[in-house]
Amino acid sequence: MPAAEPIIAIRGVTKRFPGVTALDDVTFDVAAGELHAIVGENGAGKSTLMKILAGVITQYEGEILLRGQPYRVAGTRDAEAAGVSIIHQELNLVDDLSAAANIFLGRERRGALGLIDDRSMNHVAGELLGELECHVDPSAPVRHLRVGDQQLVEIAKALSLSADILIMDEPTSALTEAEVARLDRVIARLRQRGTTILYISHKMDEVFRLADHVTVLRDGKLIRTLERSETTPREITHLMVGREIEHTRLDTCRPIGDEVLRVERLSLPTASGDRYRLRDVSFSLRRGEIVGIAGLMGAGRTELLECLFGCSERAPQGTITVAGTPQRFTHPQQAIAAGLAMVSEDRKRLGLFAEMSVGENVTLCALAQATVGGLLSRPREAVLADGAIERLGVKTAGRDAAITSLSGGNQQKAILARWLLTEPRVLLLDDPTRGVDVGAKAELYRLMDRLCHEGLGIVVTSSELPELLTLCDRILVLCEGRLTGEFTRAEATEAAIMEAATATN
16 A cells, blocks of 8 residues: 655755754655654754744745645744644743733633633633643743743643644653653643644653654754664664764762851741741752752752742741851842852743853853953953853854854853853752753763862752762752652662652651
8 A cells, every 4th residue: 555645744945044054955754643753963953944844934945745735834823724833942931921821822812892801711721731730820920830830831832723733842841750741641642633743852761752753863964764663762862963972971989078058957938928838958068069959840949949049039948058158148149159150940031141142141240350440351251251161162153153043052051151250169050951962961961070070069950860860979859848868879769769759748
């Protein structure tokens, strides 16, 4: 029997930007009802191709056939009308609008006299979020939701369109293991309905758990399309990067120095004051040590780092001691002065200044070092930026390049470079490899190891347990704001950490 006609046929698609070819003669097919994974390092062209399919990018060379018919749309609304919807890698929500208003943005439900029907939208949004097993208040502004919940609102927004072709660009980048399992169940239900899913992920376990076929892109070119059952994670990784990436081995015998941070009975009350986001958390950190913070979404991982950096919504209770000196931070500037630095979990909203260059992003917190007589010296700032960029190996066309032109891994290294210019004692990293490809992850792991050899102490959170097991000398586990487990490198296992993360007492 002849093979069924593909639902999407991509033929010689090429996309050029000034100075770079993002896609170069890409050709492959996607079968109806399958989950087709698109993989490659950051900058391989994955998101560019998905934006073309979703109508975000409309100018390109080549041809796309949708259900056997030529497909070239003028924008996202045309794509949605054709049954194609996308969940972007970077959150694309309006902070001040509710979850329901974001889900129906541009397609608001209206009642009598043409007025927006908030009750109807809240009801339907609640059902969509319920389908994702996500129980946030649909009327709550999304700025009050954690990153993981905001990602689920994005997914609900795409599901509201009833698309039969769904593009998921790193949908689990901010989700915990429990939320990933929840999304897997949603994907299974969508596939039972016949939905075709194009799935971008850097996580090989996801690809090999979910995909029917895997297409590998490298430097904008198609490398191969393979059946998932006929390949291996090792082969796919090799095709992605054009070289073997060995398992990252860090120095497990780093010299551990004096204590640089002590936290005693740290508690964080909620806004109402009747409950606690954190309760009686105590631990210490020494020079050269990496301490990991594990826990499910809502366990208090981000809140703990925010308390340490003086940016929590309410003042925490308890004692924070830095290098032997008790501190009470009410503003991040005080934490920076005491020797702390923090890389937030949401790189786009809380880490990068998109209108600034790479160099300006890097020097932002160290401008006093480039000041002469009260005036900023551009030559001194350039020296600062170039030194920091070289030290961390940021791959960029130069300090004047747009920060948005960098890959996710290099953006993260630029943010790290910024904070290292403040000469911190303690580095707080909140899910630092989120949305970063396998090659860049290995680079960041080696960088963290090197910084510890230079005498920094690092506190790192991650939603990926294998990452914590690779990086950390000790792992602390939070459950509902309480410290429920502490493991040395020798003691830590995924099973033991998950048992502590789900403890009820």
